[in-house]
Amino acid sequence: GENVEQHPSTLSVQEGDSAVIKCTYSDSASNYFPWYKQELGKGPQLIIDIRSNVGEKKDQRIAVTLNKTAKHFSLHITETQPEDSAVYFCAASISNYQLIWGAGTKLIIKP
Amino acid sequence: KAGVTQTPRYLIKTRGQQVTLSCSPISGHRSVSWYQQTPGQGLQFLFEYFSETQRNKGNFPGRFSGRQFSNSRSEMNVSTLELGDSALYLCASSRDIQGQGGELFFGEGSRLTVL
Numbered sequence: 001g002e003n004v005e006q007h008p009s010t011l012s013v014q015e016g017d018s019a020v021i022k023c024t025y026s027d028s029a030s031n032y033f034p035w036y037k038q039e040l041g042k043g044p045q046l047i048i049d050i051r052s053n054v055g056e057k058k059d060q061r062i063a064v065t066l067n068k069t070a071k072h073f074s075l076h077i078t079e080t081q082p083e084d085s086a087v088y089f090c091a092a093s094i095s096n097y098q099l100i101w102g103a104g105t106k107l108i109i110k111p
Numbered sequence: 112k113a114g115v116t117q118t119p120r121y122l123i124k125t126r127g128q129q130v131t132l133s134c135s136p137i138s139g140h141r142s143v144s145w146y147q148q149t150p151g152q153g154l155q156f157l158f159e160y161f162s163e164t165q166r167n168k169g170n171f172p173g174r175f176s177g178r179q180f181s182n183s184r185s186e187m188n189v190s191t192l193e194l195g196d197s198a199l200y201l202c203a204s205s206r207d208i209q210g211q212g213g214e215l216f217f218g219e220g221s222r223l224t225v226l
Binding site: 032044049051098102104 | 115152153154156159166167201203208209210211212214215217218219220
């Protein structure tokens with residue numbers, strides 16, 4: 001079946017440095033790629049998304065890039081802050097409009 | 112604007128029992144999706160309901176079932192509970208079908224412990 005692989009599972013970065021999380025998808029028909037952030041004790045929340053007709057999208061310190069040829073997309077967080085510590089999930093839509101989710105990345109920001 | 116409401120927030124059951132969880136979506140949202148989350152297992156998709164019809168179903172046994180009412184509120188039921196069913200069950204609502212590009216709004220979840 002279709003799947004999304006997400007790496008790394010845990011990422012520890014120094015406050016102020018950049019963090020990059022990568023996801024690879026298998027369905028060539030995927031056309032929607034959201035990223036969700038889950039803080040402790042809360043449900044996931046959408047932070048940024050991208051569609052297949054766009055290669056890059058930015059929102060302040062967060063950006064997502066998409067490489068359709070290689071079938072992978074990445075989340076970039078610059079100037080990391082303590083409040084960026086959370087679990088991040090990527091997802092990709094498949095042909096029946098279901099979202100397939102990555103396994104998650106725990107991002108730790110070290111002071 | 113009220114968010115997604117899940118009840119109960121916490122519950123403890125014993126093996127063999129059954130449980131019903133409830134989800135009230137954001138007003139105007141017609142899609143409700145359910146997920147199981149266990150430590151280290153990410154978000155496991157259970158099913159999605161849209162306008163009272165089940166659209167998609169994840170790879171879970173038939174003990175897991177759900178339904179959606181005409182007011183878009185949804186319930187999920189787990190029968191013959193097993194220890195491995197202990198998890199956080201998350202509900203998410205959206206205006207349209209989940210993969211069409213609309214934002215999913217998650218509730219805070221129902222934490223089920225099976226003893």
